[in-house]
Amino acid sequence: MTFSELRRSVLDADLCASCGACAAVCPENVLTIGPDQTVPLAAPGLTDGTCGTCTLCTDVCPGRDTGVPASERRVFGRTRTAEERWTGIFRHSYRARAGAPAVHGAASAGGAATALLVAALEQGRIDAALVVGRDPERPWVPMARLADTPEQIIACAQASYCITPNLQVLRDAPYERIGMVGLACQIEAVQKMRNLPVPPPVAERIVLTLEIGCASNTRREGTEHLIEGRLGLPLVDVTGMKYRAGTYPGEFTVRDREGAEHALPFHELVLEFKNFKTFRCLACPDWWSGLADISIADGDPNIFRTSREGERTDKASAVLTRTAEGQALLDAAVADGSLLVTEEVFLPEESLGLQRKRHRYASYARDRAGEIPTSPVAEEEAVDTLEDGELIELMSRNP
Ligand SMILES: Cc1cc2nc3c(=O)[nH]c(=O)nc-3n(C[C@H](O)[C@H](O)[C@H](O)COP(=O)(O)OP(=O)(O)OC[C@H]3O[C@@H](n4cnc5c(N)ncnc54)[C@H](O)[C@@H]3O)c2cc1C
Numbered sequence: 548m549t550f551s552e553l554r555r556s557v558l559d560a561d562l563c564a565s566c567g568a569c570a571a572v573c574p575e576n577v578l579t580i581g582p583d584q585t586v587p588l589a590a591p592g593l594t595d596g597t598c599g600t601c602t603l604c605t606d607v608c609p610g611r612d613t614g615v616p617a618s619e620r621r622v623f624g625r626t627r628t629a630e631e632r633w634t635g636i637f638r639h640s641y642r643a644r645a646g647a648p649a650v651h652g653a654a655s656a657g658g659a660a661t662a663l664l665v666a667a668l669e670q671g672r673i674d675a676a677l678v679v680g681r682d683p684e685r686p687w688v689p690m691a692r693l694a695d696t697p698e699q700i701i702a703c704a705q706a707s708y709c710i711t712p713n714l715q716v717l718r719d720a721p722y723e724r725i726g727m728v729g730l731a732c733q734i735e736a737v738q739k740m741r742n743l744p745v746p747p748p749v750a751e752r753i754v755l756t757l758e759i760g761c762a763s764n765t766r767r768e769g770t771e772h773l774i775e776g777r778l779g780l781p782l783v784d785v786t787g788m789k790y791r792a793g794t795y796p797g798e799f800t801v802r803d804r805e806g807a808e809h810a811l812p813f814h815e816l817v818l819e820f821k822n823f824k825t826f827r828c829l830a831c832p833d834w835w836s837g838l839a840d841i842s843i844a845d846g847d848p849n850i851f852r853t854s855r856e857g858e859r860t861d862k863a864s865a866v867l868t869r870t871a872e873g874q875a876l877l878d879a880a881v882a883d884g885s886l887l888v889t890e891e892v893f894l895p896e897e898s899l900g901l902q903r904k905r906h907r908y909a910s911y912a913r914d915r916a917g918e919i920p921t922s923p924v925a926e927e928e929a930v931d932t933l934e935d936g937e938l939i940e941l942m943s944r945n946p
Pocket residue numbers: 653654655656657658659660661662677678679680703704705706707708709710711713728729730759760761762763764765843844845846847864899900901
């Protein structure tokens with residue numbers, strides 16, 4: 548097996564999740580995802596698809612085989628039950644908010660992700676955090692980076708709703724203990740690395756995994772369409788961009804050369820972005836991987852409705868601890884005041900993003916079985932699937 552296997556089973560099948568894991572682990576360093584690409588390209592010498600006897604890129608790839616059951620057996624000693632299909636296996640479930648006003652203010656929701664990373668850094672558990680910031684040359688382009696100060700982590704708070712091959716950054720990371728925040732596919736790739744008899748060096752350096760729920764990601768053209776098509780701004784005039792700036796749940800906001808801000812309501816972003824999805828994201832089986840030390844989502848289960856109706860809700864995060872290490876970090880963050888929590892049950896049926904994913908996956912499983920990524924459970928429940936727009940409207944009606 549060689550790179551040709553990855554090409555055949557994942558890339559040619561349109562199943563690349565753009566996680567960047569293959570580029571991070573390749574011992575020959577022949578795979579790269581360039582700044583304007585979303586899939587790995589092989590070095591010119593590899594055009595015939597032969598690079599020896601290595602199988603690493605295919606082994607760690609979550610594009611077709613997410614590896615969730617094998618990872619669950621290793622991490623939890625069992626696989627999830629049918630009832631745990633959309634939550635995964637967890638210890639405790641909380642509603643949380645960052646204790647520090649600067650963190651809470653900078654975040655998309657309650658700031659749990661940022662507060663936990665900062666706490667992990669300040670408590671000496673990690674040397675750096677893998678987060679998503681912006682390309683300094685093109686401030687509308689999200690870009691993964693390793694942040695090694697609390698200020699840098701806080702500057703990268705907020706969700707970036709744009710495909711970025713984050714794990715690739717780990718390849719030459721000059722840190723021994725890295726905490727990462729990622730989406731389901733990225734966490735699945737890291738866990739697949741750990742499932743190997745000899746995990747690649749990159750995997751050994753990731754000592755903390757946080758994940759954020761993912762309804763689906765969006766190609767960069769989606770962001771560029773909002774800037775050029777909806778706000779009427781040339782990209783060269785952009786000096787700053789946030790997906791959720793201002794009053795919660797925030798607006799898509801772009802700053803121009805004169806310092807003026809141009810904004811679009813978040814609910815409009817959600818509908819516009821529907822035109823810029825990849826097949827892999829649409830057919831994605833997991834909202835959370837269920838394999839991170841701690842999983843996080845917005846405490847408001849339907850920010851589309853909140854944005855459209857102009858309701859105000861408490862800016863909070865939903866947080867599930869899964870491993871002993873995750874629980875220890877959360878307990879320590881609560882003890883030092885960086886995170887404020889109350890126990891609260893997480894309800895998958897109320898989460899719009901999760902339900903969009905559930906309905907989409909059920910519809911792909913029905914119509915295109917064999918062409919889509921694996922489910923974390925042996926048998927999917929039967930779902931009377933609703934078309935995405937219909938589901939959004941149904942769940943977003945005013946009570
Ligand atoms: C594509 C996408 C889809 C999402 N879908 C949902 C959903 O359906 N429902 C829901 O409740 N939440 C969803 N989220 C997550 C949500 O937007 C919040 O990020 C989450 O609730 C955490 O809030 P917080 O205030 O605790 O995080 P914050 O403290 O604001 O921190 C967020 C962290 O995530 C990192 N990050 C941002 N973008 C990315 C990215 N693309 N890949 C990896 N890391 C990133 C940031 O660098 C930061 O460290 C989605 C996020 C993304 C990127």
